Amino acid sequence: MADDQRTTLTQQIQAQEQKIKQLKVNNADATVVDGEVAVLKGLKQQLDAINANSPDKKKKKAGKNAFVLKTPKGTKDHNDKEMAIREKVFSTITKVFKKHGAVTIDTPVFELKEILSGKYGEDSKLIYDLKDQGGEECSLRYDLTVPFARFLAMNGKEYQNFKRYHIAKVYRRDQPAMTKGRLREFYQCDFDIAGTYDPMIADSEILKILCEALTDLGIGQFSVKLNHRKILDGIFEICGVPEDNIRPISSAVDKLDKSPWEDVKKEMTEEKGLPEEVADKIGEYVMLKGGRDLLEKLQKDEKLTQNASASQGLADMALLYDYMDIFGITDKMSFDLSLARGLDYYTGIIYEAVTALSAAPTTADGKKVERKTKKGTDELDESTVGVGSIAAGGRYDNLVGMFSGVNKKGEPNLKIPCVGVSIGVERVFSILMAQQKATEIKSNETEVFVISVGDGLLKERMQIVNQLWDNNIKASFMFKNKPKLDKQWNACEKDHIPFAVIIGRDELDKGEIRIKDMRSKDAAQGGGITVQYADMVKELRSRLSEL
C-alpha cells in the first residue's frame, strides 16, 4: 500500500515540477509560481511522511522532515469539557451585556497592517503579520479596541450612540509562558459605549455592567480599583514632571501593585531622570487609597483644585460617586491613585478589577500545570491585565479621531468619545476549570439514551430516537447493530445522560417501554418504570421539566 502511494506521489511531484518550470519559462507572475511551489512542497511532505516509516533505511533518511503533530507555539485546542465551561462563561456575560441594551458586531481577524501601527507603543513588536503573498500587508488583530475604533471611524455617522460587545480571539506574538497561562491566541471580551453624552453617565453604567458580570460569573469576591487619568496627570504637573516625561513616569507608577515604592522610585530617578524630590512628592500622592473620603480629602487640596486637569478629574469623580451610589456598586470600588494603566490612549477614568481567587492553569487535556512562583508571589498573568486582575478598562475619547483623518486645523474629522471594559475571560475559564473535575463536566446536552436489551433492535431504537428528535427531546443511541448492554450503560453514564429508554422484544410486543432515571444509583442496570409506548414522550417531557 505504501509503495503504491509512493509511486503515485513521485509521479505527481515530477508533473508539478514540470509545471513550475514551464510557468517560469513563461514569466508567470511570482504569486502564481509561489502557489504552485506550495503545492509541490505539500506533495513532497506527503512522500516524506510515508518514507519516514519505511523499513528501508535509505528511504527512511529522506523522511527526516516528517512533521511533529502539535498546535503552533502558544496556541492550544480546547476540548469539549473546556468548551462547555467557555460557553457558560460567554452566555453569562452576554446575558448581562444584552440586559444593558448591547448589540454585537464582528470584524475580520486581520486588519491592514497600517491600521494597527502606532497604536500599541513598544508592544507593536508583538503583532503577528501575514506573509506578503502579493497584495496588501495585513496583521492579525492585537485587541478588539482598535478594530472597534476603525469600525466607528468608517461607519460612525450611523453609530453616534452605540453600545457594542465583542467576544473574539486576539493574537500576540509574545514569548508564551504556558505555565503562567499566557498564550499567543486568547479570547477577549469587550463592552464599549460610544457617543457624546453628559459626563460620567455611560462611565457609571460600564462599572455597573462590570460588577454584574463578575457577580454572575460566580468567581468569588472581587474589588475594582478606580482612578482618573486627569487627576494623575494633574499630580504629575503639580509635582514638576516635564510634559514629555508624563507617560513614562505614569507607567512606572503603574508598577506599584507589583513592586515596592523604593523600586518604582528608583525607576523614576535612575532610569527616567526625575529629580529625587519630584519623585518623593509623587510618592505622597500615589500611595493614597480609599473611597469617597479620599475624594473629599483631595477636593480640599488647593494645589490639586487649582490645576485645571486635576480639578476636572475630581469633578468627574464626584459625579461618578453619586451615580455609583444609585447603581449600588460603591462598596466594590477602591479609589487608588497608584492605578495608571499601561495603554496610552486613556483620557478619563480608568479601572481594574481584581479577584481574591487564583487559578491553576491547565494544559489542553485538562491537567493542572505545576507552577513555579518566584519569591512566593502569584505570578499568573494575562497579556491584558496585571497580577490578580480579572478585568480592566477606561475612557478613551481620542482613539476614533486617530482614524478619521484631520481637518485643516489639525483636528479630527470625526470625534466619537468612548468608554469600555475588557473582561479577562481566559482567567475566568482557569478559575472555573480549577473548581471542578473534568470528568464531572457534562459537555453534551443529551437527555435520553435509547438502550436495547437482548436483541440489537437497531431499527426499533432508530424509530424511537427519531420520535424523540421530532418532539425536540435530545436523544442518542449506540451506532451498532447488536450493542452489548454494558457498553450502552457505560456510554449513558460517561455522558451524564439523565434518562434511559429501555426496550426489549417482549415489552415492545406488548406496546411497552421502560424509562429509567440514570441518576438513581440504586438498581444498577435494572429498575425504571414501564409505560405505554404512546405515553413515552409525555412521560419524558414531564420528567425533563423537573430537572
Add this chain to the structure above:
Amino acid sequence: MADDQRTTLTQQIQAQEQKIKQLKVNNADATVVDGEVAVLKGLKQQLDAINANSPDKKKKKAGKNAFVLKTPKGTKDHNDKEMAIREKVFSTITKVFKKHGAVTIDTPVFELKEILSGKYGEDSKLIYDLKDQGGEECSLRYDLTVPFARFLAMNGKEYQNFKRYHIAKVYRRDQPAMTKGRLREFYQCDFDIAGTYDPMIADSEILKILCEALTDLGIGQFSVKLNHRKILDGIFEICGVPEDNIRPISSAVDKLDKSPWEDVKKEMTEEKGLPEEVADKIGEYVMLKGGRDLLEKLQKDEKLTQNASASQGLADMALLYDYMDIFGITDKMSFDLSLARGLDYYTGIIYEAVTALSAAPTTADGKKVERKTKKGTDELDESTVGVGSIAAGGRYDNLVGMFSGVNKKGEPNLKIPCVGVSIGVERVFSILMAQQKATEIKSNETEVFVISVGDGLLKERMQIVNQLWDNNIKASFMFKNKPKLDKQWNACEKDHIPFAVIIGRDELDKGEIRIKDMRSKDAAQGGGITVQYADMVKELRSRLSEL
C-alpha cells in the same frame, strides 16, 4: 495642535532610530531589531497621517502614504443587524446539533503550515501563510475538517466515539468576487461523527441532522443530492478508466450540474485523454438520477454487482435507504450519479443540499449588491459548494490516518473513520438578509426604555433603570441630564423597544409611573397606563411574558 503632535512624533522617531542603531551595533537578535523597526514604522505613519492634511504643501508631499480606511481585501465587517441574523442562524443550527448529542471543540485559527500541506490539492495555493517572524511556519486554517482530523490524531484515543460541531471562520486567499458573495474570510459550520460503527447508521443520522437544520432555518424548499464514491469508482473501473485517471475524470463528472454533457465529455477526451467510447459509457451511467428505484435498477446491473467497489457501494446505499425511511427523510433525497464532489478524501457516501432560493449578496452596510450574471445563469457561489448548494459533505475514513503516522506495514497507526456535513452558512445569511429590510431587524434585546417628561430627572431615571436591571429586565435610558422628549421617543422606536416607563415630577411625587406599549401606534407620545411605582416590575413582567 497638529504642530505639537508633529514635534513630539519627530522626537520619538529620532529616539527610536537611535535605539535601533544601538541594537545593531550590539548585534541584537534579528527578531528584536525587526520589532523595533515595526515600532518606528508606526511612528512614521502617524507623522505621515498628520502631514497628509497639512495646508503646507511641502509637508503634504511627505504624507502621501497616509492610509485608506478599509478592511483587507475580501473581508468585511458585520454590523449589528447582520450579527442579529447570524446569531439566529447559529443558535438554530446549534440547537439541532445539540439535540443529536453533539459537543463542540475549538482549535487555533492558524495551524503549522505542514499540517495543511498536501490536503487541498491544487487549492493549496489559496492558503494564507503567516509571516516568518522567527519560529514556526504557520498558516491560517483553510477549513475545519483538517484541524478536526489533526485534533483526532492527537487525542483520538479519548475520542473514539465523538459527535462534534464547530462553527468558525476559515480563510482562502481566493480572488474575491464580492459580487458573487465569495469572501476571503467566511464562516463554516461543520458537524462530524467520528468512530468505528456498524455501516450507514452514523451516515443516516448526519443526513437527518442536515434535513432538520435546513428545515428549522426556514430557507424554503431544498433537496439533497446523494451518491457513493465506491459506486462512482466502480463505474469508472467498469468503463475502463485507468486508475491514475479516476480522480481527474471524477472532477470532470462533478461539473455536470453546471455544464452540459458535451462540455464534460470534451474535458474527458480532449483534456484528460480518455477514449471517446469510454467517455460515452460513463455518460450512460452518470446521467442517471432517481430514488430507491434507481438503486434497484443498479442492483440488477451485473457489471456493477460483479465489481467489488460498486457492489460494496450499492449495499451501503440499500442500508442507507432503509435507515432514511425510518428517519422520515427519504423524500428529500435524490440519488444522483453525477454528484462527485471535488475533495479527494471522501471514501463513502457524498451529498450536497441545494435550495430553490437564491440570495442577493449584501455589502457591509446591508445594501444589496447588483450582480452581473453570465449567460442568464445564477452564478452566486461559495468556496465550499457548487452553484445553488447550501450544504455538502460525505464520509472520509482515511484523513485522520494521514496525521497519525504509519506503522512498519505502511498502515496508519490510528484509523478513525468519519462522516460529516458542512452547512454553507454565509449563503443562509444572504438568503435571510434578503428576506427583510435592515431597518426592521431588532439587533438589541432591550425590553424597556425609561423616559422622563418635563424635567431631566436623571437620577430618578437611573434609580428606575437600576431596579429593572436588578430584576433581570433589559432596560435602557438616555445618557443626558435633560434629554428632549422627542429624542427619547425616537431612540425607543429606532431600537424597536416594546415598552416605555414614563416618569414626570408630579407623578413621581404621587408614587406613580406610566407604562406605555410602544407597539400601539395610536397615541403617539401620550397614552399608556398609570401604575404604582411599587407595582412597576410586576406589571412589566406580566406584559413581557405575553410577548
